[in-house]
Amino acid sequence: MKLFTFKGGIHPPERKELAEDKEIEVFAAPKVVYIPLIQHIGSPLDPLVKVGDEVKVGQKIGDSKGFMSAPVHSSVSGKVLKIVKHPFPVNGYANSVIIENNGEDEWIESKAVDDYTKLSSEELLGIVRENGIVGLGGATFPTHIKLNPPKDKVIDTLVINGAECEPYLNADNRLMIEYGKEFVEGVKIILHILGIKKAVIGIEENKEEAIEKIQNLVANEDGIEVGVLKTKYPQGGEKQLIKALLDRVVPSKKLPSEVGVVVQNVGTAKAIYDAVVKGKPIVERVLTVSGLGVKTPKNLLVRIGTQFKEILESVGIDEEKTEKLIMGGPMMGLAQFTDEVPVIKGTSGILALTEKEMNSYESRSCISCGKCVSVCPMNLMPLMYAKLARFKEWGEMDRYNLMDCIECGSCQFICPSNRPLTEGIKIGKAKLRGMKRK
Amino acid sequence: MNKKLRVSPSPHIRTKETVENVMWDVVIALTPAILAAIYFFRLGAVKVLSVSIITAVVSEAIAQKLMGRKIQIKDGSAIITGILFAFVVPPTLPWWITMIGAGVSIILGKMVFGGLGHNVFNPALIGRAFLLASWPVAMTSWIGVDGKAGPTILGVLKEHGFSKVLDMFGNQGAMYTKLFLGNVGGSLGETSVLALLIGAGYLLYKKQITWHTPVVYIGTVFVLMWIFGQDPLMEIMSGGLILGAFFMATDMVTTPYTSKGKILFGLGAGILVVWIRLKGGYPEGVAYSILLMNGVTPLINMYTRPRIFGGVKNNG
C-alpha cells in the first residue's frame, strides 16, 4: 500500500493505546454549565439571554454581527444564573453564560432538512453558521467562512483531516469508527456546498479500524477516497496533509485555496451532518480524557460548558502526580492554570500529564546539533528563534520566516538542550503582528 | 484541584534525549579507540589519557565557577574534549605538557567563547595547535608501537617517499592490515582504524552523527590522492583522517547543521587535507583542515539555509 507523507516531522510516543479502544461514553450533562461567549477565532459574541431566562437545549444564547464569528447554543435546558467572566481554557477569562440544568433535557424545535441536495450552497452555509459550527480539530475557525473560499480560487478537492496526529487523542478515530456513516454523509454535504466531486480522507496508518471502516463506507461513493498516511507528527498540519495526499505545495503565507483545496476535520464533517440532517447545533463534542495522571482514560461525549474538574473527577485523577493539565494534545495543546475551565467546541482532549511523560529538562545552550532544523516540517531554522527572541531581534526573526511557522512544536520536542524555541516563536509572532499593525 | 498546576507554552512533552545523552553517546563511541590506544601504547596511553581527561574536567569546573555559572561538568562534554585532546598528541608527551594542552583546549577553545555551544573551533584541536606552536619537538616525537622512536608514516612519506614507507612494512598488504588494525606509530587515537569505525558505527546508529561529513571528507581525500598519483588507501587510513572525519568534523557545535552544509564542510576539509599533505609544510593536515573549516562554518550555515516549505529560496 502506498503511504502518503511529507518531509520532516517527529515520532513522539503515541500513547494512543490508553484510550483508543474505549467506546465513546455519554457523559451526563452537569448541574451547571459555563458557556463562553467566544468559542471560535474571531470577534466575541453578545449574549442573547438575560439572567433568569429559561433556555432549552440548542437555543442560541450568543451571537455577533462580526464577520468572523459563529453563535453558541445552550447545551442544557434550565435557567440562566449569571453572565460573568469565567476561567476560559484558551486564555485567562471570558464572558460566559452560566446555566443551571433543570434536568429535563428539553430541546428546541428541530429545523432538520429532509433533502439537502435541494438546498443551495448559500442556504447550507447559513445552516452551518446558525448551528455554530467551527473547526473542531482545535483551531475553531468558523466553518461557514472556510467553506466559502474566495471566488477567484477554483476549488477542486476537499481534504478531510482524519490524521489525528497528536499523541493521546482518539476523538476523531472513535468518531470514524462509531459514527462513520454520519461522518461520510457530512463529507458529502460539504462536497455539495463546495460544488465539487472529489474528497480525500487522510487517516494515519495506526488507525487500522477507522481506515477499514471508512474504506468500506466509501467503496461505492464516487469521488471519495481514503488516503492512508504515515504515522508521523504533524501529519495533520494543513499544508503537510495537502502535500502528502495531493503532492501540492501551498505557497508560503497562502491558504490551501491557493492550490484548489479546502481542508476540514472529521469532527467538523460529523457536526455538519448533525446540523443539516438532524437540525442539531453544536451542544456537545467527543473528546479524549487521558494522560498518565488519569486513572481510567476514556473517550467521552461531553456537553459544551462542562467543567474539566467534573470530567476529571469522574475518570479519577492522580492529583499527586499530575503536573500539567492540558486542553488538546501534548504537542499543541494549552496548559491550564485551573481545572475550573469548561469544555468548549475546540476541546479535542483533556490531558493530565505527569513528570514521567513530559520529560521536563532544564534548558541549556544550543549545541548546534541541527536536529530542530531537520525535523521542521516548514523547513525553517528553529534554533534561531530562541536566540533572536532573547535579543529582541524581531525584524531578524521575520527574515528567518517566523510567520511561516505552524507552531507544531516538533523542534522543541526534539531539542536535546530543550531550548525555549516555541516560546520565542510565540513572543516573536505577537511582536511582529503588533509591528505590522502599526 | 488544590495543587498548583504548571503553565508553560506547548509542546508539553519532549524527547527523552538530553545533552548528557548526546555527549555520553560520543564517550561510548570513543571507548573502542581508547581500549585500542591502551592496548598498543600501554602505560603511555593511560598516562596521557588520564591526565588529559582530569585536566579538562577540572579546568572546566574552575572556569564555570569563576564565571559564576552553574557547574555542568556532568554533561560529559569536557570528558570528550579530554579524550579527543589525548587522541591527537603523541603517547610520549610529558604529563605537564599534556596538562597545559588539555587546559588550553578547555579555556581557550571553549570557555572564553562562553562554554558549550558557543565555541567556534573544536577545543581539542585548539589545544593541539597551541602545543604544536609552543613545544614542536615534544609534539612530533613519535614512537612506534614497538616502543622505539621514529617518524609516522606520513612523515616518512614526506621526507623519503613511498618506497621507504613500503620498506617499513615489507609489502603493501601488510601495511594496509597494520593501518587498519592499529599497529603503527602516531597519535594515540589514530592508531586503529577498526576501533574508530566501530565507534563511528555506534554514533551513526544512534543518529548522533550523519554520514554526510565523514563520507564526503574521506571520499574527497581518497579521490584527490588517487588523482594525484598517491596511494589513496594509505592516505585515508593514516594521519588521523578517520578520527577527524567521524569524531571532530562531526562535532555538533562547530560544524554546519544542514546536510548540505555538512557535505560542503567535508568537501572543503578534504581538499585542505590533500593540499596541506602535498604542498604544505606538514606531513599531516587533518587538524588544520578541520580548524579552518570550523572558521568557515558560520558562513556555510548562512548559505545553506533550507528553502522554506512553499517558499522561494532565501539566502539570508
Ligand code: SF4
Ligand atoms: S519552527 Fe515552527 S514549524 Fe518548524 S518545527 Fe518549530 S514549531 Fe514546527
Ligand code: SF4
Ligand atoms: S535542536 Fe536544540 S540544540 Fe540542536 S540545534 Fe536545534 S536548538 Fe540547538
